Structures are given as structure tokens and as C-alpha cells.
Amino acid sequence: MEVEAEAEGLSGRMKVVKAGLLTTLQDLGRDGFRSSGISSGGAMDRYALRIANLLVGNEEGEAGLEITxxxxxxxxxxxxxxxxxGAYMEPTVDGEELPMWxxxxxxxxxxxxxxxxxSGCRVYLAAAGGFGVPRELGSRSTDVxxxxxxxAGxxxxxxxxxxxxxxxxxxAPSRWAAAWLAALSRLGEAAATAPQGAGRRLPWAAAPWFAPPAAYGGGDGEDGIVLRAMPGSEYGQFSVAAREALFRERYIxxxxxxxxxxxxxxxxxxxxSRAELLSHGVTPGAVQVPPGGGPIILAADCQTTGGYPKIAHVATVDMPLLAQxxxxxAIRFQPVTLxxxxxxDRQREQDIRMLAAAIRSRQP
Known part of the structure; x- marks a missing residue:
């Protein structure tokens, strides 16, 4: 099968020359297995991955590279x-800056x-058609x-x-992606034959429009990144001073x-209270407080159960800010009602649906 694909000019590979600090394949996670002790995992910044996939004509949940x-x-x-x-990591193609979004x-x-x-912490790279690795328990996400x-996990x-x-x-890339690939390829070839191109093909060609990264707007305050959070199930077990400090102090x-x-x-x-809690279910966004008093915000690969009290829970809409x-x-917590x-969260989903429709309407 592979030989036949190569003969037709359809085979493609992305070779890793240098791996970076932590580069993994991630999609939107493997839901439905937490009761069996298996983390849902998936992209830390689901927003950035979803938008990257939309921009190359993929389904939102297709796997991409998470680069940390x-x-x-x-x-x-x-x-x-x-x-x-996602994050800006000075990306280049053959030494020329790569446009993002x-x-x-x-x-x-x-x-x-x-x-x-x-700026930021993680960037997501999507490729039209996705990456060819098998699904395990319904997902291509890497749980190291x-x-x-x-x-290989x-x-x-x-x-x-x-x-x-x-x-x-x-x-295979979608019809929309194939049309943009062909159009941008011609644009690069035309530029290479122009007098100023000196016969050299440009290292890339980009669409003249972009998707604004709306998820990060307003996230940075004078004292750091602002995460909106609701009181957790054990909020009342903390002292008044602790509850006030959570929403007043800056954390690093x-x-x-x-x-x-x-x-x-x-x-x-x-x-x-000094009484230990029975181990119970936990999810990403929960703010646990171990005995030492230093809070931990659970993230994508968090365990499925835990016994530490939860003083707060970060709103889903702000999890991309945490990922970056x-x-x-520095971060600060801002109170928000459920x-x-x-x-x-509903507004964010509506915004993504509208963006998806706007991207699909863009024809080369």
C-alpha cells in the first residue's frame, strides 16, 4: 500500500530532525474512560488546536502537534x-518567518x-489531512x-x-484544503519567476486573511493572567482569610x-478541617490544595481521582489561558458564578462555529 501511494505521488512524511523540549501528537482527548482510570488527556489548549485544524480544512478534533x-x-x-x-515561538520555513493563525x-x-x-507556552501545528497514527481508545492523543x-505512546x-x-x-486533504493548497502553490511559483524572485521559489505562501486569536483577549492583567474561577466543592472548608487570599493574591x-x-x-x-477526604473524581480545571497549602490547578493529563480538597474550579472558557x-x-483568580x-462557554462555542463558517466561506 505504501509503495503504491508513493508511486501516485500521494505519500508524505514529516521528518523530525530535532524534537524540541516536548513535542507530542494531541487531539481533543479520549472521552468516556475516566471511570476506568484513564485520563481524557488531549490538547492543553483545545482552542488553538481547533482553530489550527479549521484553518487547514480538517475536522476540529483532528490530531496535531503540541509543541511546548x-x-x-x-x-x-x-x-x-x-x-x-497558539504561542509565538519564532517559527520559520527555510529561515523565513512563518505567519501564524x-x-x-x-x-x-x-x-x-x-x-x-x-510569548505563551504551547503552539499547535495542524496539517491538512492530519497525521497518520492509529487511534487508541478512540483518540490519537499521546499520554506519555x-x-x-x-x-508509540x-x-x-x-x-x-x-x-x-x-x-x-x-x-486526503478536504476539497477546501486542496483548493487552497493548489492556489497558494501557484502563488509561490509565480513569485519565484518574478524578477525580484531571482528564480528562487518562496519558502511558503500564505492566505491573505487570518483567524484572530480571540480566546486570549483580556486574559492579561497588570498583575498577570486572569483566570475566572468558581468556588469548589470544599470551598467552605477553608478559612475566610484563605478564601479572600485566593481571589486577591497573585500566584506564580x-x-x-x-x-x-x-x-x-x-x-x-x-x-x-484536618479530616482527610475520601478519594473522589476530579477533572481538569479543579484547584486542589495539598496539605502544604500551595494550590495546584489540574490540567489535561490529570488523574481521574484525588483526595485533596478543591477550593475552586477554573472556568472552561479560560483553560486556554492556563495552557499558555x-x-x-503570574496569575490571579477572579470570581465567577457557575x-x-x-x-x-456557550458564547465561546458560538464564536468558534461562526469562525468555522467564515473560514469555509473563504475560497481561493
């Missing part, structure tokens, strides 16, 4: 339509590089601790090759933070 803090170097051996959304054509042989995170999903390493661009195991993301949870450095939160907070960044958090 220090990016990889990737060599592409097929013409490809890509989109990068829009569809970009890159030609066969191009080398894509991501540097260190200048469980060695599940992605590429691990982070990418130098020498790995991912099927993409209608390569073996990946889907600790270096020990990861995809399981973001540890916070700041004013310890004192619980009035890197060690050393009803308002649900309204904000």
Missing part, C-alpha cells in the same frame, strides 16, 4: 498546507523550525505516562517520521508544572 516551550525542527517531503496557532503552503523539502517561546496513543524524538498530506494512514506558575497540573507559588491556603501560562508567569461560566 522549545520547538522542533521538521523536514517536510511533500507539498503541504499547514497552520500554526492562517493557512500556509509549504513546498516539498521545506524545513520548518520553532524556537523558544517568546500511560505510554498510550500518539507515536511517547514524545517525538529525532529521526521520527510522521505520515501526513495523504501519506499512509493520514486522510512553578517550574514543576506539567500537563498533569500547574503548581502555584504564593500565599498558602489554610483549610480549617509558562513557569514564572451560570456566568456556562454562558461564557
Amino acid at each position: 516551550l522549545v520547538g522542533p525542527e521538521l523536514e517536510i517531503d511533500t507539498d503541504l498546507l499547514i497552520a500554526a496557532c 492562517r493557512p500556509v503552503f509549504v513546498p516539498r523539502g521545506a524545513v520548518l523550525r520553532f524556537g523558544r517561546a517568546v 505516562r500511560a505510554a498510550l496513543g500518539g507515536l 511517547r514524545r517525538l524524538a529525532a529521526g521520527d517520521a510522521l505520515s501526513c498530506g495523504a501519506g499512509q494512514g493520514s486522510a 506558575i512553578a517550574p514543576a508544572s506539567d500537563r498533569m497540573g500547574c503548581r502555584l507559588i504564593g500565599t498558602p491556603l489554610t483549610r480549617l 501560562a509558562k513557569p514564572g508567569d 451560570a456566568e461560566a456556562q454562558r461564557l
Whole structure:
């Protein structure tokens, strides 16, 4: 099958030259298995991944590369339509800056590089047609601790090759994506033959429009990133001083933070009761407080059960802000009611649906 695909010019590979700090394949997670102790996982910043996929004509939940803090170097051996959304890591194609938040054509042989995170923490790279890795328990997301999903259940390493661009195991680009790939390819060829092009084909060609990253608007305050949060189920077990401090003080993301949870450095939160809780279900966004008083915000790969009290829960609409907070960044909590958090979440989903329709309406 692979030989036949190559003969037809459909095979494609993205080779990992350098892997970066932590680069994994992630989609929107494997739902429905938490009762069996299996984390839902998936992209830390679901918003950025969803938009990146829309920009290359994929379904929102298709798998893409999640790149954390220090990016990889990737060599592409097929013409490809890509989109990068999320943190800014000085991405380049053959040394030329790569535009973000829009569809970009890159030609066969191009080398894509991501540097260190200048702003944000994670960038997501989507490719038209997705990446050709099998689904495990309904998802392609990588759970490194469980060695599940992605590429052999691990982070990418130098020498790995991912099927993409209608390569073996990946889907053919949508008709919309194929049209943009063809149009942008012609644009690059035309520029290469122009007098100023000196016969050199441009390293990329991008659509003249982009998707504004609305999820991050208003997230940064004078004292850091603002996360709206509701009182947790054990909120009343904390002292009045602790409850006031939670929504007044500034916290710093600790270096020990990861995809399981973001540890916070700041004013310890004192619980009035010393009684241990029975282990109970927990989900991403819960703000747990261990005995030391330092809060932990649970993230995408969090455990399915826990016994620490929950003083608060971050609103789903602000989880992309948490995903883009890197060690050393400051955050503050802002109180929000459950009803308002649900309204904000519905509004976000409506905005994404409208954006998806606007992107589909863009024809080359």
C-alpha cells in the first residue's frame, strides 16, 4: 500500500530532525474512560488546536502537534498546507518567518523550525489531512505516562517520521484544503519567476486573511493572567482569610508544572478541617490544595481521582489561558458564578462555529 501511494505521488512524511523540549501528537482527548482510570488527556489548549485544524480544512478534533516551550525542527517531503496557532515561538520555513493563525503552503523539502517561546507556552501545528497514527481508545492523543496513543505512546524524538498530506494512514486533504493548497502553490511559483524572485521559489505562501486569536483577549492583567474561577466543592472548608487570599493574591506558575497540573507559588491556603477526604473524581480545571497549602490547578493529563480538597474550579472558557501560562508567569483568580461560566462557554462555542463558517466561506 505504501509503495503504491508513493508511486501516485500521494505519500508524505514529516521528518523530525530535532524534537524540541516536548513535542507530542494531541487531539481533543479520549472521552468516556475516566471511570476506568484513564485520563481524557488531549490538547492543553483545545482552542488553538481547533482553530489550527479549521484553518487547514480538517475536522476540529483532528490530531496535531503540541509543541511546548522549545520547538522542533521538521523536514517536510511533500507539498503541504499547514497552520500554526497558539504561542509565538519564532517559527520559520527555510529561515523565513512563518505567519501564524492562517493557512500556509509549504513546498516539498521545506524545513520548518520553532524556537523558544517568546510569548505563551504551547503552539499547535495542524496539517491538512492530519497525521497518520492509529487511534487508541478512540483518540490519537499521546499520554506519555500511560505510554498510550500518539507515536508509540511517547514524545517525538529525532529521526521520527510522521505520515501526513495523504501519506499512509493520514486522510486526503478536504476539497477546501486542496483548493487552497493548489492556489497558494501557484502563488509561490509565480513569485519565484518574478524578477525580484531571482528564480528562487518562496519558502511558503500564505492566505491573505487570518483567524484572530480571540480566546486570549483580556486574559492579561497588570498583575498577570486572569483566570475566572468558581468556588469548589470544599470551598467552605477553608478559612475566610484563605478564601479572600485566593481571589486577591497573585500566584506564580512553578517550574514543576506539567500537563498533569500547574503548581502555584504564593500565599498558602489554610483549610480549617484536618479530616482527610475520601478519594473522589476530579477533572481538569479543579484547584486542589495539598496539605502544604500551595494550590495546584489540574490540567489535561490529570488523574481521574484525588483526595485533596478543591477550593475552586477554573472556568472552561479560560483553560486556554492556563495552557499558555509558562513557569514564572503570574496569575490571579477572579470570581465567577457557575451560570456566568456556562454562558461564557456557550458564547465561546458560538464564536468558534461562526469562525468555522467564515473560514469555509473563504475560497481561493
